[in-house]
Each structure stands twice: as C-alpha cells, then as structure tokens.
Amino acid sequence: MKIHGSIALVTGANRGLGRHFAQQLLDRGAVKVYAAARHPEAVDLPGAEPIRLDITDPASVAAVAKAASDVTLLINNAGVSTRENLVAGQEAGIRQEMETNYFGPLNMVRAFAPILAAGGGGAILNILSVLSWFSPGGMGNAYAASKAAAWSLTNGVRLELAAQGTQVTGLHVAGIDTDMLADMDVPKSDPADIAKAGLDGIESGALEVLADRDTVDVKAALSADPLSLYPELAAK
Ligand SMILES: NC(=O)c1ccc[n+]([C@@H]2O[C@H](COP(=O)([O-])OP(=O)(O)OC[C@H]3O[C@@H](n4cnc5c(N)ncnc54)[C@H](OP(=O)(O)O)[C@@H]3O)[C@@H](O)[C@H]2O)c1
Structure with missing residues (x-):
C-alpha cells in the first residue's frame, strides 16, 4: 500500500514511536494523519489532526471510528x-498490559475493519x-505475554481480513530509545529508524518486519531447543 495519499490514524501519537510514525506519514505524503492520544492537547505535530x-475504552474507540471514518x-x-x-507481580499491571497491548489493538481492528473495507481494503500495522x-526473565514477562497475544492476533486478523483486501503487517523490534525504556541501559x-522500517514494510506489502538483529536472531532460535534461548535453565 502506498503511504502517499493515504489517510492514517496512529494510536499513542503524542510521544515516542507513535509521534515518529505520525511525522513520517506526513513527510511521506499522507493526506491526513489522525494523531490519536489519551490527551490530544499533548500532540504538538503541525499538520496532524x-x-x-x-x-482500552470501547466508547472512546467507537467515537473515534465515527469521527475518523475515512x-x-x-x-x-x-x-x-x-x-x-507473572507469578508475584501485581495483577492490575498484568491485566493493564493485556487490556492495552492485546485488547486495545483488537478493539481498534474490530472498529476499523468496516471502514478499511469501505475504502477499498487499506492496511493495518x-x-x-x-x-x-x-520472555526476559526477571521482569517484563507479563508484557511479553501480552505481545505474544498481539502477535497471534496479528496473524489471525490478517487471515480474516484478507478477503476484504486489508493488508496486515506486524513490526517486531527489540529496544527503542523512548520513554518506555528510558531508565534501562x-x-x-x-525510533525514527523503526518508524521508517514499519512504513517501508507497509509499502512493500510485508507480512512481518523484523527491525533489528536481536529480533532476527530470537525468531530464528525458536526452531531450536528452548535452552538456546534460556541457557540459565540448563541443568548444572
Ligand atoms: N520502547 C521499546 O523499547 C519498545 C520495544 C518494542 C516494542 N515497543 C512498542 O512500541 C510501541 C510504542 O511504544 P513507545 O516505545 O513509543 O512507548 P512510550 O514512549 O511509553 O509511548 C507509549 C504511547 O502509548 C500511549 N498509550 C498507552 N496506553 C494507552 C491507551 N490505553 N490508549 C491510548 N494510548 C495509550 C501513551 O500515551 P500517554 O502519553 O497518554 O501515556 C504513549 O503515547 C508500544 O506498542 C510498545 O509496546 C516498544
């Protein structure tokens, strides 16, 4: 799908990777870019809407689908x-990650599938x-579970939306220099490089974009014995 001439909506566009996506969409000729944010007054991107x-709020998702029906x-x-x-962590955080990282995209796909179909198919990233x-071990295992679910979601909706001509791309990436990892060395x-890789993937019709070496290596290791990814579990 061509970015030039598209009408895009980016969730979490007020900062981090999302802001880069919105900026680059404008730079690449999207005719309209909805910069969606929990606090839209925080969006400081000239040209974006x-x-x-x-x-995570079905009423909010429905309102945006109504307002951004193009x-x-x-x-x-x-x-x-x-x-x-997962074992000793706060359940509220575990649920928040599943609500945001899995059910959030699912809410958006369900709301926007008919809109994309009406526009001739379109694309989802x-x-x-x-x-x-x-799973990283000490912390972040609940996040990993939510992103595993989102990967499966991506594969499933790709199949379900193929008949209406909607292209679905998954972008996998390791560390990005945003607030999310600000305190980790x-x-x-x-993030500008990652946004570019994602948009290039949409334009080339890629099903999946692996944005860095670590991601390529981890995916390749999945066909090996799990101990190759988790050597700390080897019997001493
Ligand atoms: N940073 C990394 O190392 C890394 C690596 C791999 C994948 N990712 C993924 O990349 C994406 C972008 O993350 P980032 O690194 O840019 O993180 P970030 O700087 O923490 O930004 C997260 C964005 O998501 C928004 N958001 C969170 N919950 C939301 C909700 N319920 N409804 C709407 N917006 C919500 C935030 O809005 P507020 O400003 O209102 O909080 C913010 O705009 C995420 O899906 C993340 O999981 C990040």
Whole structure:
C-alpha cells in the first residue's frame, strides 16, 4: 500500500514511536494523519489532526471510528509496559498490559475493519516486539505475554481480513530509545529508524518486519531447543 495519499490514524501519537510514525506519514505524503492520544492537547505535530482516544475504552474507540471514518491506514502503536512478572507481580499491571497491548489493538481492528473495507481494503500495522517470542526473565514477562497475544492476533486478523483486501503487517523490534525504556541501559534503536522500517514494510506489502538483529536472531532460535534461548535453565 502506498503511504502517499493515504489517510492514517496512529494510536499513542503524542510521544515516542507513535509521534515518529505520525511525522513520517506526513513527510511521506499522507493526506491526513489522525494523531490519536489519551490527551490530544499533548500532540504538538503541525499538520496532524489530534483526536482523543483511549484504546482500552470501547466508547472512546467507537467515537473515534465515527469521527475518523475515512481512514485507510491504521497504525496500532499505543502500548504499555508495567514490568510486572507473572507469578508475584501485581495483577492490575498484568491485566493493564493485556487490556492495552492485546485488547486495545483488537478493539481498534474490530472498529476499523468496516471502514478499511469501505475504502477499498487499506492496511493495518501492529507494533509488536522481540518479546512476542522471548520472555526476559526477571521482569517484563507479563508484557511479553501480552505481545505474544498481539502477535497471534496479528496473524489471525490478517487471515480474516484478507478477503476484504486489508493488508496486515506486524513490526517486531527489540529496544527503542523512548520513554518506555528510558531508565534501562540496554541497546536501543532510534525510533525514527523503526518508524521508517514499519512504513517501508507497509509499502512493500510485508507480512512481518523484523527491525533489528536481536529480533532476527530470537525468531530464528525458536526452531531450536528452548535452552538456546534460556541457557540459565540448563541443568548444572
Ligand atoms: N520502547 C521499546 O523499547 C519498545 C520495544 C518494542 C516494542 N515497543 C512498542 O512500541 C510501541 C510504542 O511504544 P513507545 O516505545 O513509543 O512507548 P512510550 O514512549 O511509553 O509511548 C507509549 C504511547 O502509548 C500511549 N498509550 C498507552 N496506553 C494507552 C491507551 N490505553 N490508549 C491510548 N494510548 C495509550 C501513551 O500515551 P500517554 O502519553 O497518554 O501515556 C504513549 O503515547 C508500544 O506498542 C510498545 O509496546 C516498544
């Protein structure tokens, strides 16, 4: 799908990766970019159209689908990381991650599928993670579970929407230099590069974009014994 001439909606467009997506969509000739945010007054992107959206709130999603009924490209970017672990972590955080990272994109896909169909098919880009395929151990396992669910969602809706001509792309990435990882000293990609990789993937019709080396390596390791990804579990 061509970005030029598209009408795009980006969730979580007020900061981080989402802001880069919205900016680059404008740069690449999208005719309209809805910059969706829980607090639209925080969107400072000339040329974008701020719109209020909480992806976990069905009424908010329905209102946005009504107001933005001309969308041809949906970017499910908004996400949250509470860093709870699964066994002893706070259940509220575990549920928030599933509500935001899984049910949020699902709410958006269900609301926008008829809109995309009416516009001739269009495209959806879901922002996933290397953690769709790998649990980091000490913290972030609940986040990983939510991104695994979002990966499966991506595969499922791709099949379900193929008949109406909607292209569905999943973008998997390891660390990105945004607020989400600000306090962690780990390798991080420039969010501008990741947004570009995602938009290039939409334009090339990719089913999946693996945005960095770690992500490529982890996906490749899935066909090996699990101990290759989790060597700490080897018997001593
Ligand atoms: N940073 C990384 O290392 C990394 C790696 C792999 C994948 N990702 C994924 O990349 C995407 C973007 O993350 P980021 O790094 O840009 O994180 P970020 O800087 O923390 O931004 C997250 C964005 O999501 C929005 N958001 C959270 N909950 C929402 C809700 N219920 N409704 C609407 N918007 C909501 C936030 O809005 P508020 O400003 O209102 O909080 C913010 O705009 C996420 O899906 C994340 O899981 C990130």
